[in-house]
Amino acid sequence: MxxxxxxxxxxxxxxxxxxxxxxxxxxxxxxxxxxxxxxxxxxxxxxxxxxxxxxxxxxxxxxxxxxxxxxxxxxxxxxxxxxxxxxxxxxxxxxxxxxxxxxxxxxxxxxxxxxxxxxxxxxxxxxxxxxxxxxxxxxxxxxxxxxxxxxxxxxxxxxxxxxxxxxxxxxxxxxxxxHKHPLLGALIDRKIFLEQQIVRSTRGKTTAIAAKQWKESSLFIEKLNEVKRCQSN
CATH class of the missing domain: 3.40.50.150 (Vaccinia Virus protein VP39)
Incomplete structure (x- = not known):
């Protein structure tokens, strides 16, 4: 077989x-x-x-x-x-x-x-x-x-x-x-989901590392959502 x-x-x-x-x-x-x-x-x-x-x-x-x-x-x-x-x-x-x-x-x-x-x-x-x-x-x-x-x-x-x-x-x-792969939208959604977990876990924390992670993940989510909007147009 x-x-x-x-x-x-x-x-x-x-x-x-x-x-x-x-x-x-x-x-x-x-x-x-x-x-x-x-x-x-x-x-x-x-x-x-x-x-x-x-x-x-x-x-x-x-x-x-x-x-x-x-x-x-x-x-x-x-x-x-x-x-x-x-x-x-x-x-x-x-x-x-x-x-x-x-x-x-x-x-x-x-x-x-x-x-x-x-x-x-x-x-x-x-x-x-x-x-x-x-x-x-x-x-x-x-x-x-x-x-x-x-x-x-x-x-x-x-x-x-x-x-x-x-x-x-x-x-x-x-x-x-x-190339606009047919699974690109799903990949973007998955990455947004993972970054949102980081945002939730670092929100409100005052350490420099947490504040940096929160900012970077928030900005990355914005960029991913922008790509997603462009892909759907």
Whole structure:
């Protein structure tokens, strides 16, 4: 029986397709590389994880699908399990944006040898985009995926220059105002909701940090609502 992916992983798979080989860093159960190989979207894959237990689960699924010759499992942290140029694409999904940044920064020679990086940060998306820009990576496309009330941001980048013309691109995605993704409104609503929680928790507090957070979140909500109004026109 072929693997069926969640909407989030399905979008990620679509971003990976078109290369010969890939590595899934933090593979968990190994669903993504198995799906990509059994659907002939890539020819070979590496599934890695820092923990042995999920890697054993991935190995079990790989063997059940009779894909052991095409999918190799490796135990280790981040890009340390790879050699420069060993695969065409790297996926880092389901991690915090700060962790993805740190893993890329720890092995820059490996990161720069990839045709594409497919990154799906669970948080701190703006921090990750700013890092990519500063570190000499260009975002070439972005996608969104929805599961329940959550909208996931998928960033596709490669070595190169990135020109940011609108500061909100760090928060809402590369050229969000041009592409007008059908889930952009839902993403904006989600970000407004999260900022409103900060506003409520800091309202009336007198510490300098709380006052700063309240002001920044209030201004950000205004900007997001402005984008939302423009999108609906």
């Amino acid at each position: 072929k693997i069926k992916l969640s909407p989030r992983l399905e979008v990620i798979a679509g971003c990976v397709a078109g290369v010969e080989s890939m590595a899934d860093i933090g593979t968990d159960h190994g669903y993504l590389p198995v799906y990509l190989v059994e659907n002939a979207l890539v020819s070979r894959a590496i599934a890695s994880d820092t923990n042995l237990q999920p890697l054993k689960k991935a190995e079990k699924i790989i063997n059940e699908q009779q894909l052991a010759k095409q999918i190799e499992t490796r135990l280790g942290s981040g890009l340390s399990v790879l050699k420069p140029g060993e695969v065409d694409a790297v996926v880092m999904a389901g991690m915090g944006g700060l962790l993805i940044r740190d893993l890329l920064e720890a092995q820059p020679d490996v990161a720069r040898q990839k045709k594409k990086l497919v990154l799906q940060p669970m948080n701190n998306q703006a921090v990750l985009r700013k890092y990519l820009e500063a570190a000499g990576f260009g975002i070439i496309s972005e996608e969104l995926a929805r599961e329940g009330d959550r909208v996931y941001e998928v960033i596709v980048a490669k070595p190169g220059k990135m020109v940011v013309t609108n500061p909100l691109e760090y928060e809402l995605g590369f050229e969000f105002y041009m």
